[in-house]
Amino acid sequence: MRYHPFVLPFSFGLAFLLIYTSIIWIRWINRLSENDKQLLRKNLFSFNTLAAIREVFMESLMHRKIFRKNVFLGFMHMSLAFGWFMLILIGNLESRTYTAGRINPPYFPIFFKFFRHDLAPLKKLEAYFGFWMDFFLLIVLLGLSLAFIKRAHSKVLGIKRTTKHIIIDKIALTSLWFIFPLRLLAEGFSAALYKTGNFLTSFMGDEILSGIASPTLYLQAWWAYSIALGIFFITLPFSRYMHIPTEILLIFLRRYGVKEKEQHSSFTKIEINACSRCGICIDACPITALPESSETQSAYFLREMRYDKPTNNQNESCLLCMRCEEACPVGIEITRIRENERKEYQLFASESYNYLTSPKNAAKGKVAFFAGCMGHLTPGVIKATLALFKAANVNYTFIDEEGSICCGRPLMQNGQTDAGISLRQINKDLILNSGAEILVSSCPICTREFIEHYVLGIPVFHHSQYILELAMSKKLSFRNNSTKIVYHDPCELSRGLNIIEEPRQLLRLAGELIHSPENSGKQQSLCCGGSLGNTNLSANQRKSIAENTLSGILSDKADIVATACPLCKKSLACSNKNIEILDIAQIMLEALIAPKFIPENTVESTKMESNLTYSPEINSIISE
Amino acid sequence: MRKTVAIIGGGITGMEAAIQINKLGHTVHVFEKDEKLGGHVAQWDHVFPNQRKAREIINELTCQISEEINIHLSSFVEKISQIDDSFVIKSDNNELKADAIVLASGFELFSASKKEEYGYGIFENVITSVDLERMFVEKGHPFMRNGEIPQRIAFIHCVGSRDEKVKRTYCSKVCCITAVKQAIEVKESIPEASVYNLYMDLRMFGPGYEDMYQKAQQKGITFIRGRLSEASEVENNRILIKTEDTLSSRPIKMTVDLIVLMIGISPSLANNQILSDLKLEPNKDGFAEIADDHLSPTHSKVKGVFIAGACTGPCSITDAINASRSASVEVHHYLNQV
Numbered sequence A: 001m002r003y004h005p006f007v008l009p010f011s012f013g014l015a016f017l018l019i020y021t022s023i024i025w026i027r028w029i030n031r032l033s034e035n036d037k038q039l040l041r042k043n044l045f046s047f048n049t050l051a052a053i054r055e056v057f058m059e060s061l062m063h064r065k066i067f068r069k070n071v072f073l074g075f076m077h078m079s080l081a082f083g084w085f086m087l088i089l090i091g092n093l094e095s096r097t098y099t100a101g102r103i104n105p106p107y108f109p110i111f112f113k114f115f116r117h118d119l120a121p122l123k124k125l126e127a128y129f130g131f132w133m134d135f136f137l138l139i140v141l142l143g144l145s146l147a148f149i150k151r152a153h154s155k156v157l158g159i160k161r162t163t164k165h166i167i168i169d170k171i172a173l174t175s176l177w178f179i180f181p182l183r184l185l186a187e188g189f190s191a192a193l194y195k196t197g198n199f200l201t202s203f204m205g206d207e208i209l210s211g212i213a214s215p216t217l218y219l220q221a222w223w224a225y226s227i228a229l230g231i232f233f234i235t236l237p238f239s240r241y242m243h244i245p246t247e248i249l250l251i252f253l254r255r256y257g258v259k260e261k262e263q264h265s266s267f268t269k270i271e272i273n274a275c276s277r278c279g280i281c282i283d284a285c286p287i288t289a290l291p292e293s294s295e296t297q298s299a300y301f302l303r304e305m306r307y308d309k310p311t312n313n314q315n316e317s318c319l320l321c322m323r324c325e326e327a328c329p330v331g332i333e334i335t336r337i338r339e340n341e342r343k344e345y346q347l348f349a350s351e352s353y354n355y356l357t358s359p360k361n362a363a364k365g366k367v368a369f370f371a372g373c374m375g376h377l378t379p380g381v382i383k384a385t386l387a388l389f390k391a392a393n394v395n396y397t398f399i400d401e402e403g404s405i406c407c408g409r410p411l412m413q414n415g416q417t418d419a420g421i422s423l424r425q426i427n428k429d430l431i432l433n434s435g436a437e438i439l440v441s442s443c444p445i446c447t448r449e450f451i452e453h454y455v456l457g458i459p460v461f462h463h464s465q466y467i468l469e470l471a472m473s474k475k476l477s478f479r480n481n482s483t484k485i486v487y488h489d490p491c492e493l494s495r496g497l498n499i500i501e502e503p504r505q506l507l508r509l510a511g512e513l514i515h516s517p518e519n520s521g522k523q524q525s526l527c528c529g530g531s532l533g534n535t536n537l538s539a540n541q542r543k544s545i546a547e548n549t550l551s552g553i554l555s556d557k558a559d560i561v562a563t564a565c566p567l568c569k570k571s572l573a574c575s576n577k578n579i580e581i582l583d584i585a586q587i588m589l590e591a592l593i594a595p596k597f598i599p600e601n602t603v604e605s606t607k608m609e610s611n612l613t614y615s616p617e618i619n620s621i622i623s624e
Numbered sequence B: 001m002r003k004t005v006a007i008i009g010g011g012i013t014g015m016e017a018a019i020q021i022n023k024l025g026h027t028v029h030v031f032e033k034d035e036k037l038g039g040h041v042a043q044w045d046h047v048f049p050n051q052r053k054a055r056e057i058i059n060e061l062t063c064q065i066s067e068e069i070n071i072h073l074s075s076f077v078e079k080i081s082q083i084d085d086s087f088v089i090k091s092d093n094n095e096l097k098a099d100a101i102v103l104a105s106g107f108e109l110f111s112a113s114k115k116e117e118y119g120y121g122i123f124e125n126v127i128t129s130v131d132l133e134r135m136f137v138e139k140g141h142p143f144m145r146n147g148e149i150p151q152r153i154a155f156i157h158c159v160g161s162r163d164e165k166v167k168r169t170y171c172s173k174v175c176c177i178t179a180v181k182q183a184i185e186v187k188e189s190i191p192e193a194s195v196y197n198l199y200m201d202l203r204m205f206g207p208g209y210e211d212m213y214q215k216a217q218q219k220g221i222t223f224i225r226g227r228l229s230e231a232s233e234v235e236n237n238r239i240l241i242k243t244e245d246t247l248s249s250r251p252i253k254m255t256v257d258l259i260v261l262m263i264g265i266s267p268s269l270a271n272n273q274i275l276s277d278l279k280l281e282p283n284k285d286g287f288a289e290i291a292d293d294h295l296s297p298t299h300s301k302v303k304g305v306f307i308a309g310a311c312t313g314p315c316s317i318t319d320a321i322n323a324s325r326s327a328s329v330e331v332h333h334y335l336n337q338v
């Protein structure tokens, strides 16, 4: 027997799935820009294709990145994907061997134990095939039990929150959960009635089902198995499981160099569909810890992008802290997609800032220092940075001393490209007119904007890098006073510019760095909550994010929190935690061994309370 | 039988309560963490609305404190526990059982360095209203860090009040009138000086306040409606301030010799411990919560615990004295009934 009507649900589902996804794939590829298509043609027969195949194996089947984040979660995804893949592969080999190489209909290997009860033609291989088929079925079932535990008690697996699913996802998920237990049941009946089983299926047949096994139940079990498969295949393209075929396409295109652009494109559609709603980004997102529930997190944002339109709340509450992107195992360029989505409305025209002109600077230092508008709200940072420059005899000009014009990044983050680009031009003139050879900024937001979007032709440094450079070249020396310092990585500096080690190296010259699990010096640092990318969260919500972040990084031993961003400094200082928050430049200034030629301080100080007391030598540099 | 009342805080509120409750025939113990009585008022030079010496007020209250009143100085109340209807007050060097409590622990000054953009503690010629009072006490006029007499002075209203960014959305009530008072005093001590007040609204609610405002205008003090956006230091350590004149909608940049930050009244952190010991919740601004906004302004929500003065929110001396007397009467009725 090679056919039975119960195979119809499965076959119909599979056919639908294949036709539907092929059409979608072709549509997506067709709508790629000419440039992207060229990349595709050029790379198709290159080493990149091999690399992509390898990546598909490592990520889509083995889920290596998820493994690295969380072993349980990794095992769950791996056992489901790889286990199922192996069942298909071995099943095909088994049926091919059985039929001596004859091409079989697609359902034949899947329902092999229904169609063939006499396994003699497999000869010696019977035991091998039987064992491995049962083995991988067991693996898949294990993964399934983990998935079940994750839904019911996610904390056991180290996951705080799982994704809240919509109805189509629930249907697909339920049918998926039924597939493998039903397969075990159907094959168990086969084993009970016809002795076709191996260790697992025989156990099922002999020990559990033997009492009730009957031809009717047996047939019903195979029907149920086929229906579960059919439902899953039909719902797949409309549910989160569309990520399975899409991720494969995404991996190939990415290997060929296709990226997100300045606007949404067909590639964006592919990225959005590649999101599995695994929910890893939900735990990563600082907004998740707020008491108010919200669906700002990227799993929900991308879902809304796929089916409809993200809400204002989803769009505007996001801090653009990039933690989700860093955590996402699929590697979706979430931040780019979010920024592009915000471009829909231009609230400011490109002429909005026409009244601004770039200030003229008479002084021509070698180094241009740019504090930025945030910098001007933290004068202590400017003062400390310039005091260090003076101590090191740096020939500098403070180019935005008279007041700063925004670098444009906050506008760009909020999709206000017309206005943002006009500001870039004004600052670019200011920087280039200064004639400086190096640009240094104490603000990571400006620094990133300068590096990534201003074509300046001169090197741009964050002040932590530059001060480290001064220390390395012995122009500044510091006294390590063993202060216990906790360093908070600013998002724009760590995830944005990958400047993670330099500030730490510098701080180690002034004191002892204290680490906590949340602060391990990798790209997973927490967000201060102050981000200018968010225009929707209330001051109280931002404060709770700052407080969560401080609780995450602080330990009892710490004397001081150091950061390297004026915005982080301000946001963290607003929390109720009773600890001093200082910029890296302020800490380094306190640890500075003053150069000999500085005269003794003579200014008498009034009795003012100040939380910043420098040594007299240093005071004189400041007031020089 | 005489009942015992513990008063937490020896500012004007605590002093007045001690005097009144003692007159009503109860045993009184005052706990004050400092070495002397008077609280914040003891730091002020002259007080609004009549520019009388703050010392006079403290002296007058001190004279009325009879021998019978037990004053515990340098006694910080760190813990209070409640056993049935009585309370055990634990301070640095004392433990006392009392039948009722008056919480008169006052306020804390907003820490100006939290508004870093105004440069307090960073630029030498940025001072607070409290520093200015101290200068008046010490020298009778304001001065710059280098000892010179400032010629251009700007008062910045609402520092640490009505400001969501520092999580203080309420109005501190007394700083507008204090700024007007101090502006007049600056003008009186340095007649040739230019004095500016940068305000959001002028809240001249009390008796005599509006008259002081008129007087300030007559003296040529300039009032600009606009909130300071940022301050920076320029040559000779003068301060460049930027704001917007919101009446004429134009940006203003000006350089002054000295800026005075009108710091607000913040809830005191030490209070939180006491409130939680007594199972009392702070109100939404963090101050001790009164039982009824209209009818029980000095009752707390716990029987036997009364609250008065600046620990319930910003208030003037007159308000504090009124609240103190009200609390004293309430304490008396309460003790007679238990």
Ligand SMILES: Cc1cc2nc3c(=O)[nH]c(=O)nc-3n(C[C@H](O)[C@H](O)[C@H](O)COP(=O)(O)OP(=O)(O)OC[C@H]3O[C@@H](n4cnc5c(N)ncnc54)[C@H](O)[C@@H]3O)c2cc1C
Pocket: B008, B009, B010, B011, B012, B013, B014, B031, B032, B033, B034, B037, B038, B039, B040, B041, B044, B046, B047, B048, B049, B075, B076, B077, B078, B104, B105, B106, B107, B108, B129, B130, B174, B178, B263, B264, B265, B268, B270, B271, B308, B309, B310, B311, B315, B316, B317, B318, B320
């Ligand atoms: C800059 C400024 C200027 C002002 N000028 C005027 C003015 O001109 N006229 C006017 O009417 N009002 C003025 N005020 C308001 C005035 O200062 C207050 O109304 C007054 O201080 C309130 O008194 P109080 O006793 O309630 O609180 P406080 O003065 O704060 O006294 C509270 C006392 O309790 C003590 N205490 C606190 N906790 C404990 C504890 N756990 N254990 C023991 N002791 C404790 C404190 O040490 C303190 O002595 C001004 C306020 C400010 C900020």
Ligand code: SF4
Pocket: A274, A275, A276, A277, A278, A279, A280, A281, A282, A298, A299, A302, A324, A327, A328, A329, A330, A331, A332, A334
């Ligand atoms: S965005 Fe990435 S991490 Fe978040 S649900 Fe989608 S695939 Fe998972």
Ligand code: SF4
Pocket: A284, A285, A286, A287, A296, A297, A298, A317, A318, A319, A320, A321, A322, A323, A324, A325
């Ligand atoms: S960028 Fe940050 S705030 Fe926005 S969704 Fe991702 S993790 Fe959450």
Ligand code: SF4
Pocket: B157, B158, B159, B161, B162, B170, B171, B172, B173, B174, B175, B176, B177, B200, B201, B202, B203, B262, B264
């Ligand atoms: S009294 Fe005046 S200065 Fe003080 S907070 Fe209220 S409005 Fe601001």
